[in-house]
Amino acid sequence: MNALLSLSNDLAGAVEHASRAMVGVNARPRMGSSGVHWRSGLVVTANHTVQVDEDVTVTRPDGRTVPATVAGRDSAIDLAILRIDAPDLPVAEVDDESARVGHIVLALGRGPRASWGIVSAIDDARSDAALLTLDLTLYPGFSGGPLTDARGRVVGITTSGSSRHFQLGIPAAAVNRAVDELVRRGRMPRAYLGVSTQPVRLPESVLAQLALDQRTAAIVVDVHAGSPAAHAGLLIGDVIIAVAGVRITAPLDLKAILRPQRVGESVVASILRGGEARELQVTIGERPDRR
Amino acid sequence: MSGRIAGDAILDLEELAHQLRRVTVELTGDDHGLGSGVLWPHGFVVTNAHVVRRPRMTVRLVDGRRLEGELVARAADADLALLRVAGIGIPSAVIAGPESARVGSLVVAVGHPLGVRGALSAGIVHAVGPVTRGGRPWIQADVRLAPGNSGGPLADAAGRVVGLNAMMAGSLALAVPIAEVIRFVRSAGVP
Numbered sequence: 001m002n003a004l005l006s007l008s009n010d011l012a013g014a015v016e017h018a019s020r021a022m023v024g025v026n027a028r029p030r031m032g033s034s035g036v037h038w039r040s041g042l043v044v045t046a047n048h049t050v051q052v053d054e055d056v057t058v059t060r061p062d063g064r065t066v067p068a069t070v071a072g073r074d075s076a077i078d079l080a081i082l083r084i085d086a087p088d089l090p091v092a093e094v095d096d097e098s099a100r101v102g103h104i105v106l107a108l109g110r111g112p113r114a115s116w117g118i119v120s121a122i123d124d125a126r127s128d129a130a131l132l133t134l135d136l137t138l139y140p141g142f143s144g145g146p147l148t149d150a151r152g153r154v155v156g157i158t159t160s161g162s163s164r165h166f167q168l169g170i171p172a173a174a175v176n177r178a179v180d181e182l183v184r185r186g187r188m189p190r191a192y193l194g195v196s197t198q199p200v201r202l203p204e205s206v207l208a209q210l211a212l213d214q215r216t217a218a219i220v221v222d223v224h225a226g227s228p229a230a231h232a233g234l235l236i237g238d239v240i241i242a243v244a245g246v247r248i249t250a251p252l253d254l255k256a257i258l259r260p261q262r263v264g265e266s267v268v269a270s271i272l273r274g275g276e277a278r279e280l281q282v283t284i285g286e287r288p289d290r291r
Numbered sequence: 292m293s294g295r296i297a298g299d300a301i302l303d304l305e306e307l308a309h310q311l312r313r314v315t316v317e318l319t320g321d322d323h324g325l326g327s328g329v330l331w332p333h334g335f336v337v338t339n340a341h342v343v344r345r346p347r348m349t350v351r352l353v354d355g356r357r358l359e360g361e362l363v364a365r366a367a368d369a370d371l372a373l374l375r376v377a378g379i380g381i382p383s384a385v386i387a388g389p390e391s392a393r394v395g396s397l398v399v400a401v402g403h404p405l406g407v408r409g410a411l412s413a414g415i416v417h418a419v420g421p422v423t424r425g426g427r428p429w430i431q432a433d434v435r436l437a438p439g440n441s442g443g444p445l446a447d448a449a450g451r452v453v454g455l456n457a458m459m460a461g462s463l464a465l466a467v468p469i470a471e472v473i474r475f476v477r478s479a480g481v482p
Contacts, residue, residue: 003299004307008397008448011415015395106395106415113418114395115433137462139417139432 007150011106011116014152019112021092021154022146024059025068025082027052032059034109034145035082036092036157042182044175045144046159047073058084059110072188074178076256077131078159080144081182092146095153096172099132100134104150104197105169107134107158109142119169125247132169133154154210181261191258192287194227195220197251200239216249217241228285232269239272243282249277258284303412303448304399310450311401312409314384318342318360325348326340327402327443328360328374329452332383335481336374338442339457340365350376353409365471369427370457371467371475372442374385383408383443387451388471392416392430396409399457400434400464402443412436419468422460430454430466440464 025035025045033049035058043058050056050070060066068082099105103119117136134147138160147156147169158168181189197218207215220238223229240248244267246257266283313394314330318338326342328350337352343362351359358381360374392398399413414434432445436459443455445466454466 002302002303003296004397005448007296007300012393012396015393111418112394113431114415116395116415117419139461139463232461 010150014148014150015080015108015112015114018092018108018146018148018154020061020090021078022108023089024062024110025049025056025144026059026065026247027056028267030142030272032110033141033143036144036146036154037084037089038081038092038094038175038179040087040091041083041085042071042179043068043082043084044157044179045080045082046161046170047075047078048161049143050080050082050158052060052268055233056082058082058135059070060085060086060089068191072178072182072191072260074188074260076259077171077174077178078161078168079157079175079178081179081188093152094152094172095149095155096176098153099155099171105123105134105136105137106150106152106157106287107136107142107145107167108148109139109145113139113142115142117167124169130174132170132171134167136165136167136264164237166248174246175237177261181250188260189263190202190287191260191262192228192257192285193254193282194224194285195234195254196222196224196227197240197254199250202239206272206275212241214241214247214249215277218248218251218254228283232280232282234269234271235273239275241272242270304411307399307446307448307450308401308409308411311384311399311411311444311446312353313382315353315401315409317403318321318399318442319351320344325458326439326441329442329444330376330381331373331386331476331481332381333481334376334378334381335363335476335479336376337413337455337476338372338374339455339467340367340370341457342442343374348374350374352381356481363481364475366475369467369471369475371455371472373476373479373481385450386473387447387453387469389468389473390445391451391469392419392453394418395436398430398432398434398445398453399448400432400436400440400443400445402436402440403457404437404439410440411418414464417463422465428468428471429457430468432464432466433462434464434477435462436464441448
């Protein structure tokens with residue numbers, strides 16, 4: 001058999017293999033999304049496609065629909081975890097190490113439907129929220145479905161996120177961490193600092209003086225009473241430059257480090273106050289209200 | 292994938308393109324290209340009904356020969372048409388079995404998109420079935436097509452024709468499944 005035909009057969013086999021653990025997720029008004037039966041009884045999908053907390057259902061590969069409950073959300077990486085009761089449903093074969101730039105990957109959606117392409121970049125600037133940038137088409141309803149390698153092993157889940165212009169993959173390692181956290185705690189806490197921030201440009205004098213390699217940061221415009229930030233002594237007007245060793249160049253960077261597994265962790269916040277660098281110890285807390 | 296396998300696959304793709312170009316014709320009405328067609332065994336061309344706008348069409352082979360194609364059968368609802376051509380040494384396509392398109396398998400399209408002769412595009416089978424509930428079945432492929440691809444072959448990795456490219460739906464190529472093409476050709480009395 002020629003190499004092309006054997007690749008073709010591998011890809012078709014990969015779709016069959018991975019789609020056994022793929023489900024449809026019905027949690028938004030119009031078109032449903034897709035999900036992966038990641039561990040026994042736990043389905044992962046893209047958080048932005050789970051628009052309701054009640055009356056969520058999951059459609060199995062055999063067409064049967066079963067009720068699901070929202071077990072946890074990690075909006076920083078657009079991940080939601082659902083609980084289902086389907087002991088006979090196969091669990092995905094996950095590979096959390098192999099995704100490399102240039103690899104051929106398949107994105108699958110309920111049906112099964114498929115598209116293919118390559119991993120075009122791996123953003124590792126923020127290691128625990130690194131995403132795969134994909135050169136492929138995510139068709140309507142694909143979000144939350146499996147991203148597989150040419151053998152059908154699941155290397156992540158896909159999401160178009162909130163933008164129509166991006167095709168992203170949440171790497172399997174990040175999904176594994178979130179699922180581990182959920183299993184360990186029995187629920188998924190929402191990490192909380194208790195500040196509102198705005199982007200701010202750093203003055204040249206400060207850049208030179210502190211030898212910083214970032215031009216922007218996040219300035220505190222509100223500190224919520226009784227919050228972890230308030231306990232740590234953060235004040236309105238403080239400029240946050242880094243938290244836990246991660247550069248904060250914009251408010252979104254701050255959101256990205258607030259991951260469920262960080263709840264309870266004590267981290268160092270590097271700030272500028274009145275032009276002087278300071279370090280504060282902050283214990284990341286849990287958001288008190290649900291929404 | 293090792294470098295050698297990738298290299299072999301690229302050589303296979305070149306061979307596949309060569310093989311398919313030989314059996315893909317360009318159909319013209321007056322003097323401009325209208326679409327593509329597939330050389331069928333026994334001296335016939337199958338294409339889309341929307342490509343054939345008159346009873347006689349000019350059929351251009353890859354070697355530059357121009358033959359006259361005479362309309363034998365046309366089914367507007369299935370978007371299929373059959374032309375008869377006469378000539379010596381006309382090659383014909385290898386036709387796949389009816390259940391040949393598996394979701395995820397590689398497919399290639401050859402045609403004359405926007406007047407570019409013999410252009411090859413490659414992708415995978417996205418789904419097989421209706422696009423909307425209750426509609427007719429299509430091979431839906433994650434392959435980029437353009438006007439001029441109509442009537443041209445969608446083939447598997449071995450060069451067997453699995454469908455006839457008919458239109459785009461968003462970024463998906465829709466091809467008439469080969470089973471339907473075979474049924475249409477048989478109904479016109481061609482073996």
